[in-house]
Amino acid sequence: DPQLNSRLRKTFTGADPLRRLPVDFEVRAVVGEPLSIVARIAGNDEPRRHGGAEGAIRVIQVIRNRAVTVGGEEHSGWLPENAAKPLPTPVRQVLMNFEVQFDGSGYLLCLESEDSSIRGDTWHQSLAHAVNQAAEWFDITADEWKVSEEAQITSVPPCLRGSSLSISVIVTSDQPLEAARKHPLTEEILREQLSRLGASPYELGQLRAEISGGPMVPLSVLSKLRQGLIEELLVRSGDPPVRRISSEPVLTALRQTLPPREEQAQEPxxxxxxxxxxxxxxxxxxxxxxxxxxxxxxxxxxxxxxxxxxxxxxxxxxxxxxxxxxxxxxxxxxxxxxxxxxxxxxxxxxxxxxxxxxxxxxxxxxxxxxxxxxxxxxxxxxxxxxxxxxxxxxxxxxxxxxxxxxxxxxxxxxxxxPMFHMEHCVFCAVLSPGTNKTNCGRPCDVHQVELRDRVGMEHPLKADVGCRNTLYxxxxxxxxxxxxxxxxxxxxxxxxxxxxxxxxxxxxxxxxxxxxxxxxxxxxxxxxxxxxxxxxxxxxxxxxxxxxxxxxx
Incomplete structure (x- = not known):
């Protein structure tokens, strides 16, 4: 949808300071070497410490399509950071895309993941219900939550997407650094310059600096590198990874990578x-x-x-x-x-x-x-x-x-x-007053169960160490x-x-x-x-x- 894409790009690149994404910087400034700066937007596949929580993920909250009252004050634009319970940050290694939609009567929390244990979508009466459901799905405790508020009230039913993919960009100066005569580079100077991210959707998160030899770094060089980082981050944030379809048969190429079949010595x-x-x-x-x-x-x-x-x-x-x-x-x-x-x-x-x-x-x-x-x-x-x-x-x-x-x-x-495998335990359900392995009395140890089909064949049923059943x-x-x-x-x-x-x-x-x-x-x-x-x-x-x-x- 071109209109949706346009709206998303405006949302992601707006200038409002309440909704910026933290960017971590790693700087290496050593005399005799080019200056290098690495900028990272961390996804949950690159865990980091932020606000006392392990892991970081881009989180977008979408709230209902009307003005809300917070602390006795009515807000119709951006929601303050303390307006709602913060969404949790998953610490499991899950590549996850999510979408929160308001359909006029409630919220739809849609999750899309390579992890099959994460369900597709659930309707909630309120945003708080959606938050609680997300916390339950990702097994998050209160100690692991990270405040990352990004909420907007729009004039149309909102539809925003977020992704847990991490982005990493590196830039380097053209020339090696020289030793400073008067004003060597310090971490304070780096923090001041790298926090000037202008109208971009980013803000300075963590800064780690390795400074050696008292190097001199002109502010113009820092400014140029900073601008290059922002431009590359914007490009990487907006464009999905490039995937090309091979014009040649894929199986043929894959099979060519396999080692040749060699005759082995005759073994018993x-x-x-x-x-x-x-x-x-x-x-x-x-x-x-x-x-x-x-x-x-x-x-x-x-x-x-x-x-x-x-x-x-x-x-x-x-x-x-x-x-x-x-x-x-x-x-x-x-x-x-x-x-x-x-x-x-x-x-x-x-x-x-x-x-x-x-x-x-x-x-x-x-x-x-x-x-x-x-x-x-x-x-x-x-x-x-x-x-x-x-x-x-x-x-x-x-x-x-x-x-x-x-x-x-x-x-x-x-x-x-084996004809099928199931989590339901027939032994517990039929031969025991218990409800699970802790109170069933293990009837599978003393009974043999067979299921008779429509032609009279009796197929054996066996339990495994996890109390799951296989029919043979x-x-x-x-x-x-x-x-x-x-x-x-x-x-x-x-x-x-x-x-x-x-x-x-x-x-x-x-x-x-x-x-x-x-x-x-x-x-x-x-x-x-x-x-x-x-x-x-x-x-x-x-x-x-x-x-x-x-x-x-």
């Missing part, structure tokens, strides 16, 4: 087992398996499983929750205290935690490795290897294997496919018939994921896949065996070989 095939209880861990160890993963619903059991694995000289990775929400990093820390051999990471937050704490980790299927670009990105974050995505069909899986180093990938060849397909999926192709293409890491399997069922499944990986039996023979021993059969699922639609003719 390894089988890993994912277990969901201490009993299954014991069964796997008794069967001679030494590559284990644990995905328990009780976090305290990880310590016992790790002790069992260490006594058997086995490697054990523990699985993170599927979803990690803000404020839940404590779960990762508790899991790390058990000192496992590594994590099976299921989200980016867990990956960042492992990288920071230097914990080895494997990227699980939920990170959705479907192509070589994703694989390269996750390996660059420090993953030991990657689990191929469950979304791939047979042809797509083989194509992925041929496009990345085979040692990067682990393929799950037997599992109950009743019929296990087997990739036995594609294993030979994967081995020929260099894949050496395979995984079986158990669910509610009994010890006898586990031993049968392990025996089948051991023989398959050793070349003692074929994939089709394994398929027939699994089909016969499972009461609900077995499915090829997404890895079923593509059929010829003309074969029936």
């Amino acid at each position: 095939v390894r089988l890993a087992l994912l277990c969901r209880s201490i009993k299954q861990i014991d069964t796997a160890l008794s069967a001679g398996e030494r590559n284990l993963l644990a995905d328990f619903q009780e976090i305290k059991e990880y310590s016992y499983a790790i002790d069992m694995a260490r006594q058997a000289k086995a490697r054990l990775l523990i699985a993170t929750p599927r979803i990690q929400k803000p404020g839940e990093m404590g779960i990762f820390r508790v899991m790390a205290k058990t000192q496992p051999d590594g994590f099976l990471v299921r989200n980016l937050a867990g990956m960042a935690f492992c990288a920071e704490e230097q914990i080895p980790f494997v990227a699980d299927y939920s990170l959705n490795v479907t192509n070589e670009l994703t694989a390269q990105f996750l390996m660059d974050q420090g993953a030991s290897w990657l689990t191929a995505s469950y979304d791939l069909n047979r042809d797509q899986l083989l194509q992925l294997v041929e496009s990345v180093p085979p040692q990067w990938l682990e393929v799950v060849i037997h599992q109950h496919m 397909n009743a019929t296990p999926q087997s990739s036995a018939e594609v294993v030979a192709d994967l081995i020929r293409r260099g894949i050496r890491q395979f995984r079986i994921e158990f669910l509610n399997d009994s010890p006898s069922e586990m031993r049968q499944v392990i025996r089948c896949y051991r023989d398959l990986l050793a070349g003692k039996t074929s994939g089709s023979e394994v398929w027939v065996t699994l089909e016969a021993m499972n009461r609900v059969g077995v499915t090829r699922g997404t890895l079923e070989e593509r059929r010829n639609p003309l074969a029936i003719l």
Whole structure:
């Protein structure tokens, strides 16, 4: 909207002193070097101390379209600084754009952010309600608020925008500074000169100066540099970052940056087992398996499983929750205290935690490795290897294997496919008088829940350490018939994921896949065996070989 843009530019560049933005200056004045001045308008991605609060963000208040009374005085223009409760300053690292609109009856606080936890818009009866809602969304306490009042009453329903993007501009003098004979540069002179920001929308915020050798700086030089800073700040404030659309295929260029696929020395095939209880861990160890993963619903059991694995000289990775929400990093820390051999990471937050704490980790299927670009990105974050995505069909899986180093990938060849994951806990809601994990009595530890679908299939439901539930397909999926192709293409890491399997069922499944990986039996023979021993059969699922639609003719 050209009219709105014009109004915004006038608003942002007006001369009223009540609505200026603080600009921080950093000055380096050293004899023998050019004078340099850095000007910054700080966004929340560059935290700084201002008025006792960490972080700074441009905040714009829009008030209702009429005169207001403050302290017994009526104001119809700019609102005094003490007229309303100050909006808070978010201290979380959130890139946020916001808009406050008055529609004639109330206020609409619209938030636009890369953080999906920030909702889109909410209607409020008053500006105070909008302020309180913003404080709640950003978890701001009164001690963290920063007064940054910018309010205007206009003759039309107001619509102003603000941004938390930070801006940084630097200018330098043309010539090196010389030592002063009479009047060397001081911080007082800098403060006086840099506070003269004229009709710009800025005011001097903080000033940090490094002055060495008693340099002489003509006021004309300071004035010229100051004007250059203001002009550049205005340009940077009004123009969004330039984004250009490539005229060439982007994927082709991105793939050229990947390292070439190199043939690796032949390594023995390894089988890993994912277990969901201490009993299954014991069964796997008794069967001679030494590559284990644990995905328990009780976090305290990880310590016992790790002790069992260490006594058997086995490697054990523990699985993170599927979803990690803000404020839940404590779960990762508790899991790390058990000192496992590594994590099976299921989200980016867990990956960042492992990288920071230097914990080895494997990227699980939920990170959705479907192509070589994703694989390269996750390996660059420090993953030991990657689990191929469950979304791939047979042809797509083989194509992925041929496009990345085979040692990067682990393929799950037997599992109950997860159908959906939810925060609602059926165990607590149905089997307990409690309302949450603090008072539910943990019925998930003693009960097994299955959901029956319209055709009579009973799909198992499992809880995780965060009390979230995952529903699994009743019929296990087997990739036995594609294993030979994967081995020929260099894949050496395979995984079986158990669910509610009994010890006898586990031993049968392990025996089948051991023989398959050793070349003692074929994939089709394994398929027939699994089909016969499972009461609900077995499915090829997404890895079923593509059929010829003309074969029936």
